[in-house]
Amino acid sequence: MIDDARRRGCRNQNWVGGDPIPHIPFWLRVLLYEKENMPVFFNTNGYYTIEAAELLRGVVDIYKIDFKYGNDECAKKISDAPRYMEVITRNLKLAKQYGELLIRVLVLPNHLDCCLAKILEFIAKELSPDTRVNLMDQYTPHWRARELPEINRRLTALEWKRALEMVREFNLTNVIT
Amino acid sequence: MWFFYRPDAASALEDPGVLKALPRYVDIVKNRKLAKFKIARMIGIEEIPTENLKELWEIHKKAMDEYQRLERLLDYGKIKPSELPNFSLLHLKSAIADKLLESCILCEHRCKKDRSRGNLGYCKVGKEMFVSSYFDHVGEEPEIVPSFTVCGRVDRPN
Numbered sequence: 001m002i003d004d005a006r007r008r009g010c011r012n013q014n015w016v017g018g019d020p021i022p023h024i025p026f027w028l029r030v031l032l033y034e035k036e037n038m039p040v041f042f043n044t045n046g047y048y049t050i051e052a053a054e055l056l057r058g059v060v061d062i063y064k065i066d067f068k069y070g071n072d073e074c075a076k077k078i079s080d081a082p083r084y085m086e087v088i089t090r091n092l093k094l095a096k097q098y099g100e101l102l103i104r105v106l107v108l109p110n111h112l113d114c115c116l117a118k119i120l121e122f123i124a125k126e127l128s129p130d131t132r133v134n135l136m137d138q139y140t141p142h143w144r145a146r147e148l149p150e151i152n153r154r155l156t157a158l159e160w161k162r163a164l165e166m167v168r169e170f171n172l173t174n175v176i177t
Numbered sequence: 178m179w180f181f182y183r184p185d186a187a188s189a190l191e192d193p194g195v196l197k198a199l200p201r202y203v204d205i206v207k208n209r210k211l212a213k214f215k216i217a218r219m220i221g222i223e224e225i226p227t228e229n230l231k232e233l234w235e236i237h238k239k240a241m242d243e244y245q246r247l248e249r250l251l252d253y254g255k256i257k258p259s260e261l262p263n264f265s266l267l268h269l270k271s272a273i274a275d276k277l278l279e280s281c282i283l284c285e286h287r288c289k290k291d292r293s294r295g296n297l298g299y300c301k302v303g304k305e306m307f308v309s310s311y312f313d314h315v316g317e318e319p320e321i322v323p324s325f326t327v328c329g330r331v332d333r334p335n
């Protein structure tokens with residue numbers, strides 16, 4: 001199935017479908033049958049353990065990681081992800097070391113100073129200013145947002161403008177929007 | 178099955194921003210380098226007599242040292258791809274991953290559910306991963322399309 005895809009000109013295997021983390025055992029089995037030279041692409045929220053990172057090392061060619069929050073409080077409140085900062089920053093550093101890294105940043109309304117600024121600062125200082133970052137303004141409120149009024153709306157034009165200013169302030173040089 | 182092809186995808190590979198971020202990826206697509214899993218598949222491991230997770234990780238650690246050495250040699254064209262062993266580092270990874278399902282700690286919720294018996298974790302995923310649909314996916318970054326996307330469906334309790 002995946003071999004067919006490569007023959008038709010597909011460039012990589014893109015592991016999605018909710019987050020792929022719980023499905024790592026399944027995917028490793030699939031790869032045992034894969035014959036083509038196809039890059040493996042791991043598209044994730046980045047909330048995986050060091051053990052999972054070890055399994056992915058030497059398997060995943062490109063890590064595409066969502067970097068969503070800039071502090072533990074927001075991560076806990078919105079995504080129920082305790083110790084988010086410790087985990088995401090560790091995994092971003094490991095991904096850069098073990099493979100090639102793309103970061104996706106979805107700008108959340110009302111979370112520019114508490115989250116976006118911290119995210120961009122980490123990328124610029126701890127990874128590298130030329131890290132490839134996909135900055136996105138497409139946030140739409142989902143079902144849980146109703147309980148959280150602060151993110152129960154789309155981004156405003158003013159917020160987006162401010163987000164782009166922040167990118168310049170941190171001298172990030174490889175950002176696509 | 179749908180197949181999408183974005184005409185700008187090929188030219189995106191020449192985009193300096195992409196080349197800078199993903200040079201090795203570009204080399205794999207152009208068949209100048211091997212995808213990492215192909216290299217892991219080349220590293221032979223003597224059949225593992227142990228079920229002990231700690232020992233499996235120790236074998237894994239040694240094999241990963243070998244992996245790094247081999248990737249460098251292959252990338253620089255110092256050696257040619259070797260014959261495939263019966264049991265490889267990739268098999269070992271798969272064995273460890275299956276073992277981890279008995280007390281799952283794949284994500285940082287570390288809920289330790291025994292998914293091998295079909296119990297669902299915090300993530301609502303159990304034992305089976307059904308490939309319920311698959312399609313060639315057009316994503317938001319031109320450099321990674323067309324890519325082959327497999328969508329999974331999570332287990333539902335009966």
Ligand code: SF4
Nearest residue numbers: 281284288298299300
């Ligand atoms: S939430 Fe899912 S992936 Fe995370 S540890 Fe539990 S079963 Fe594993």
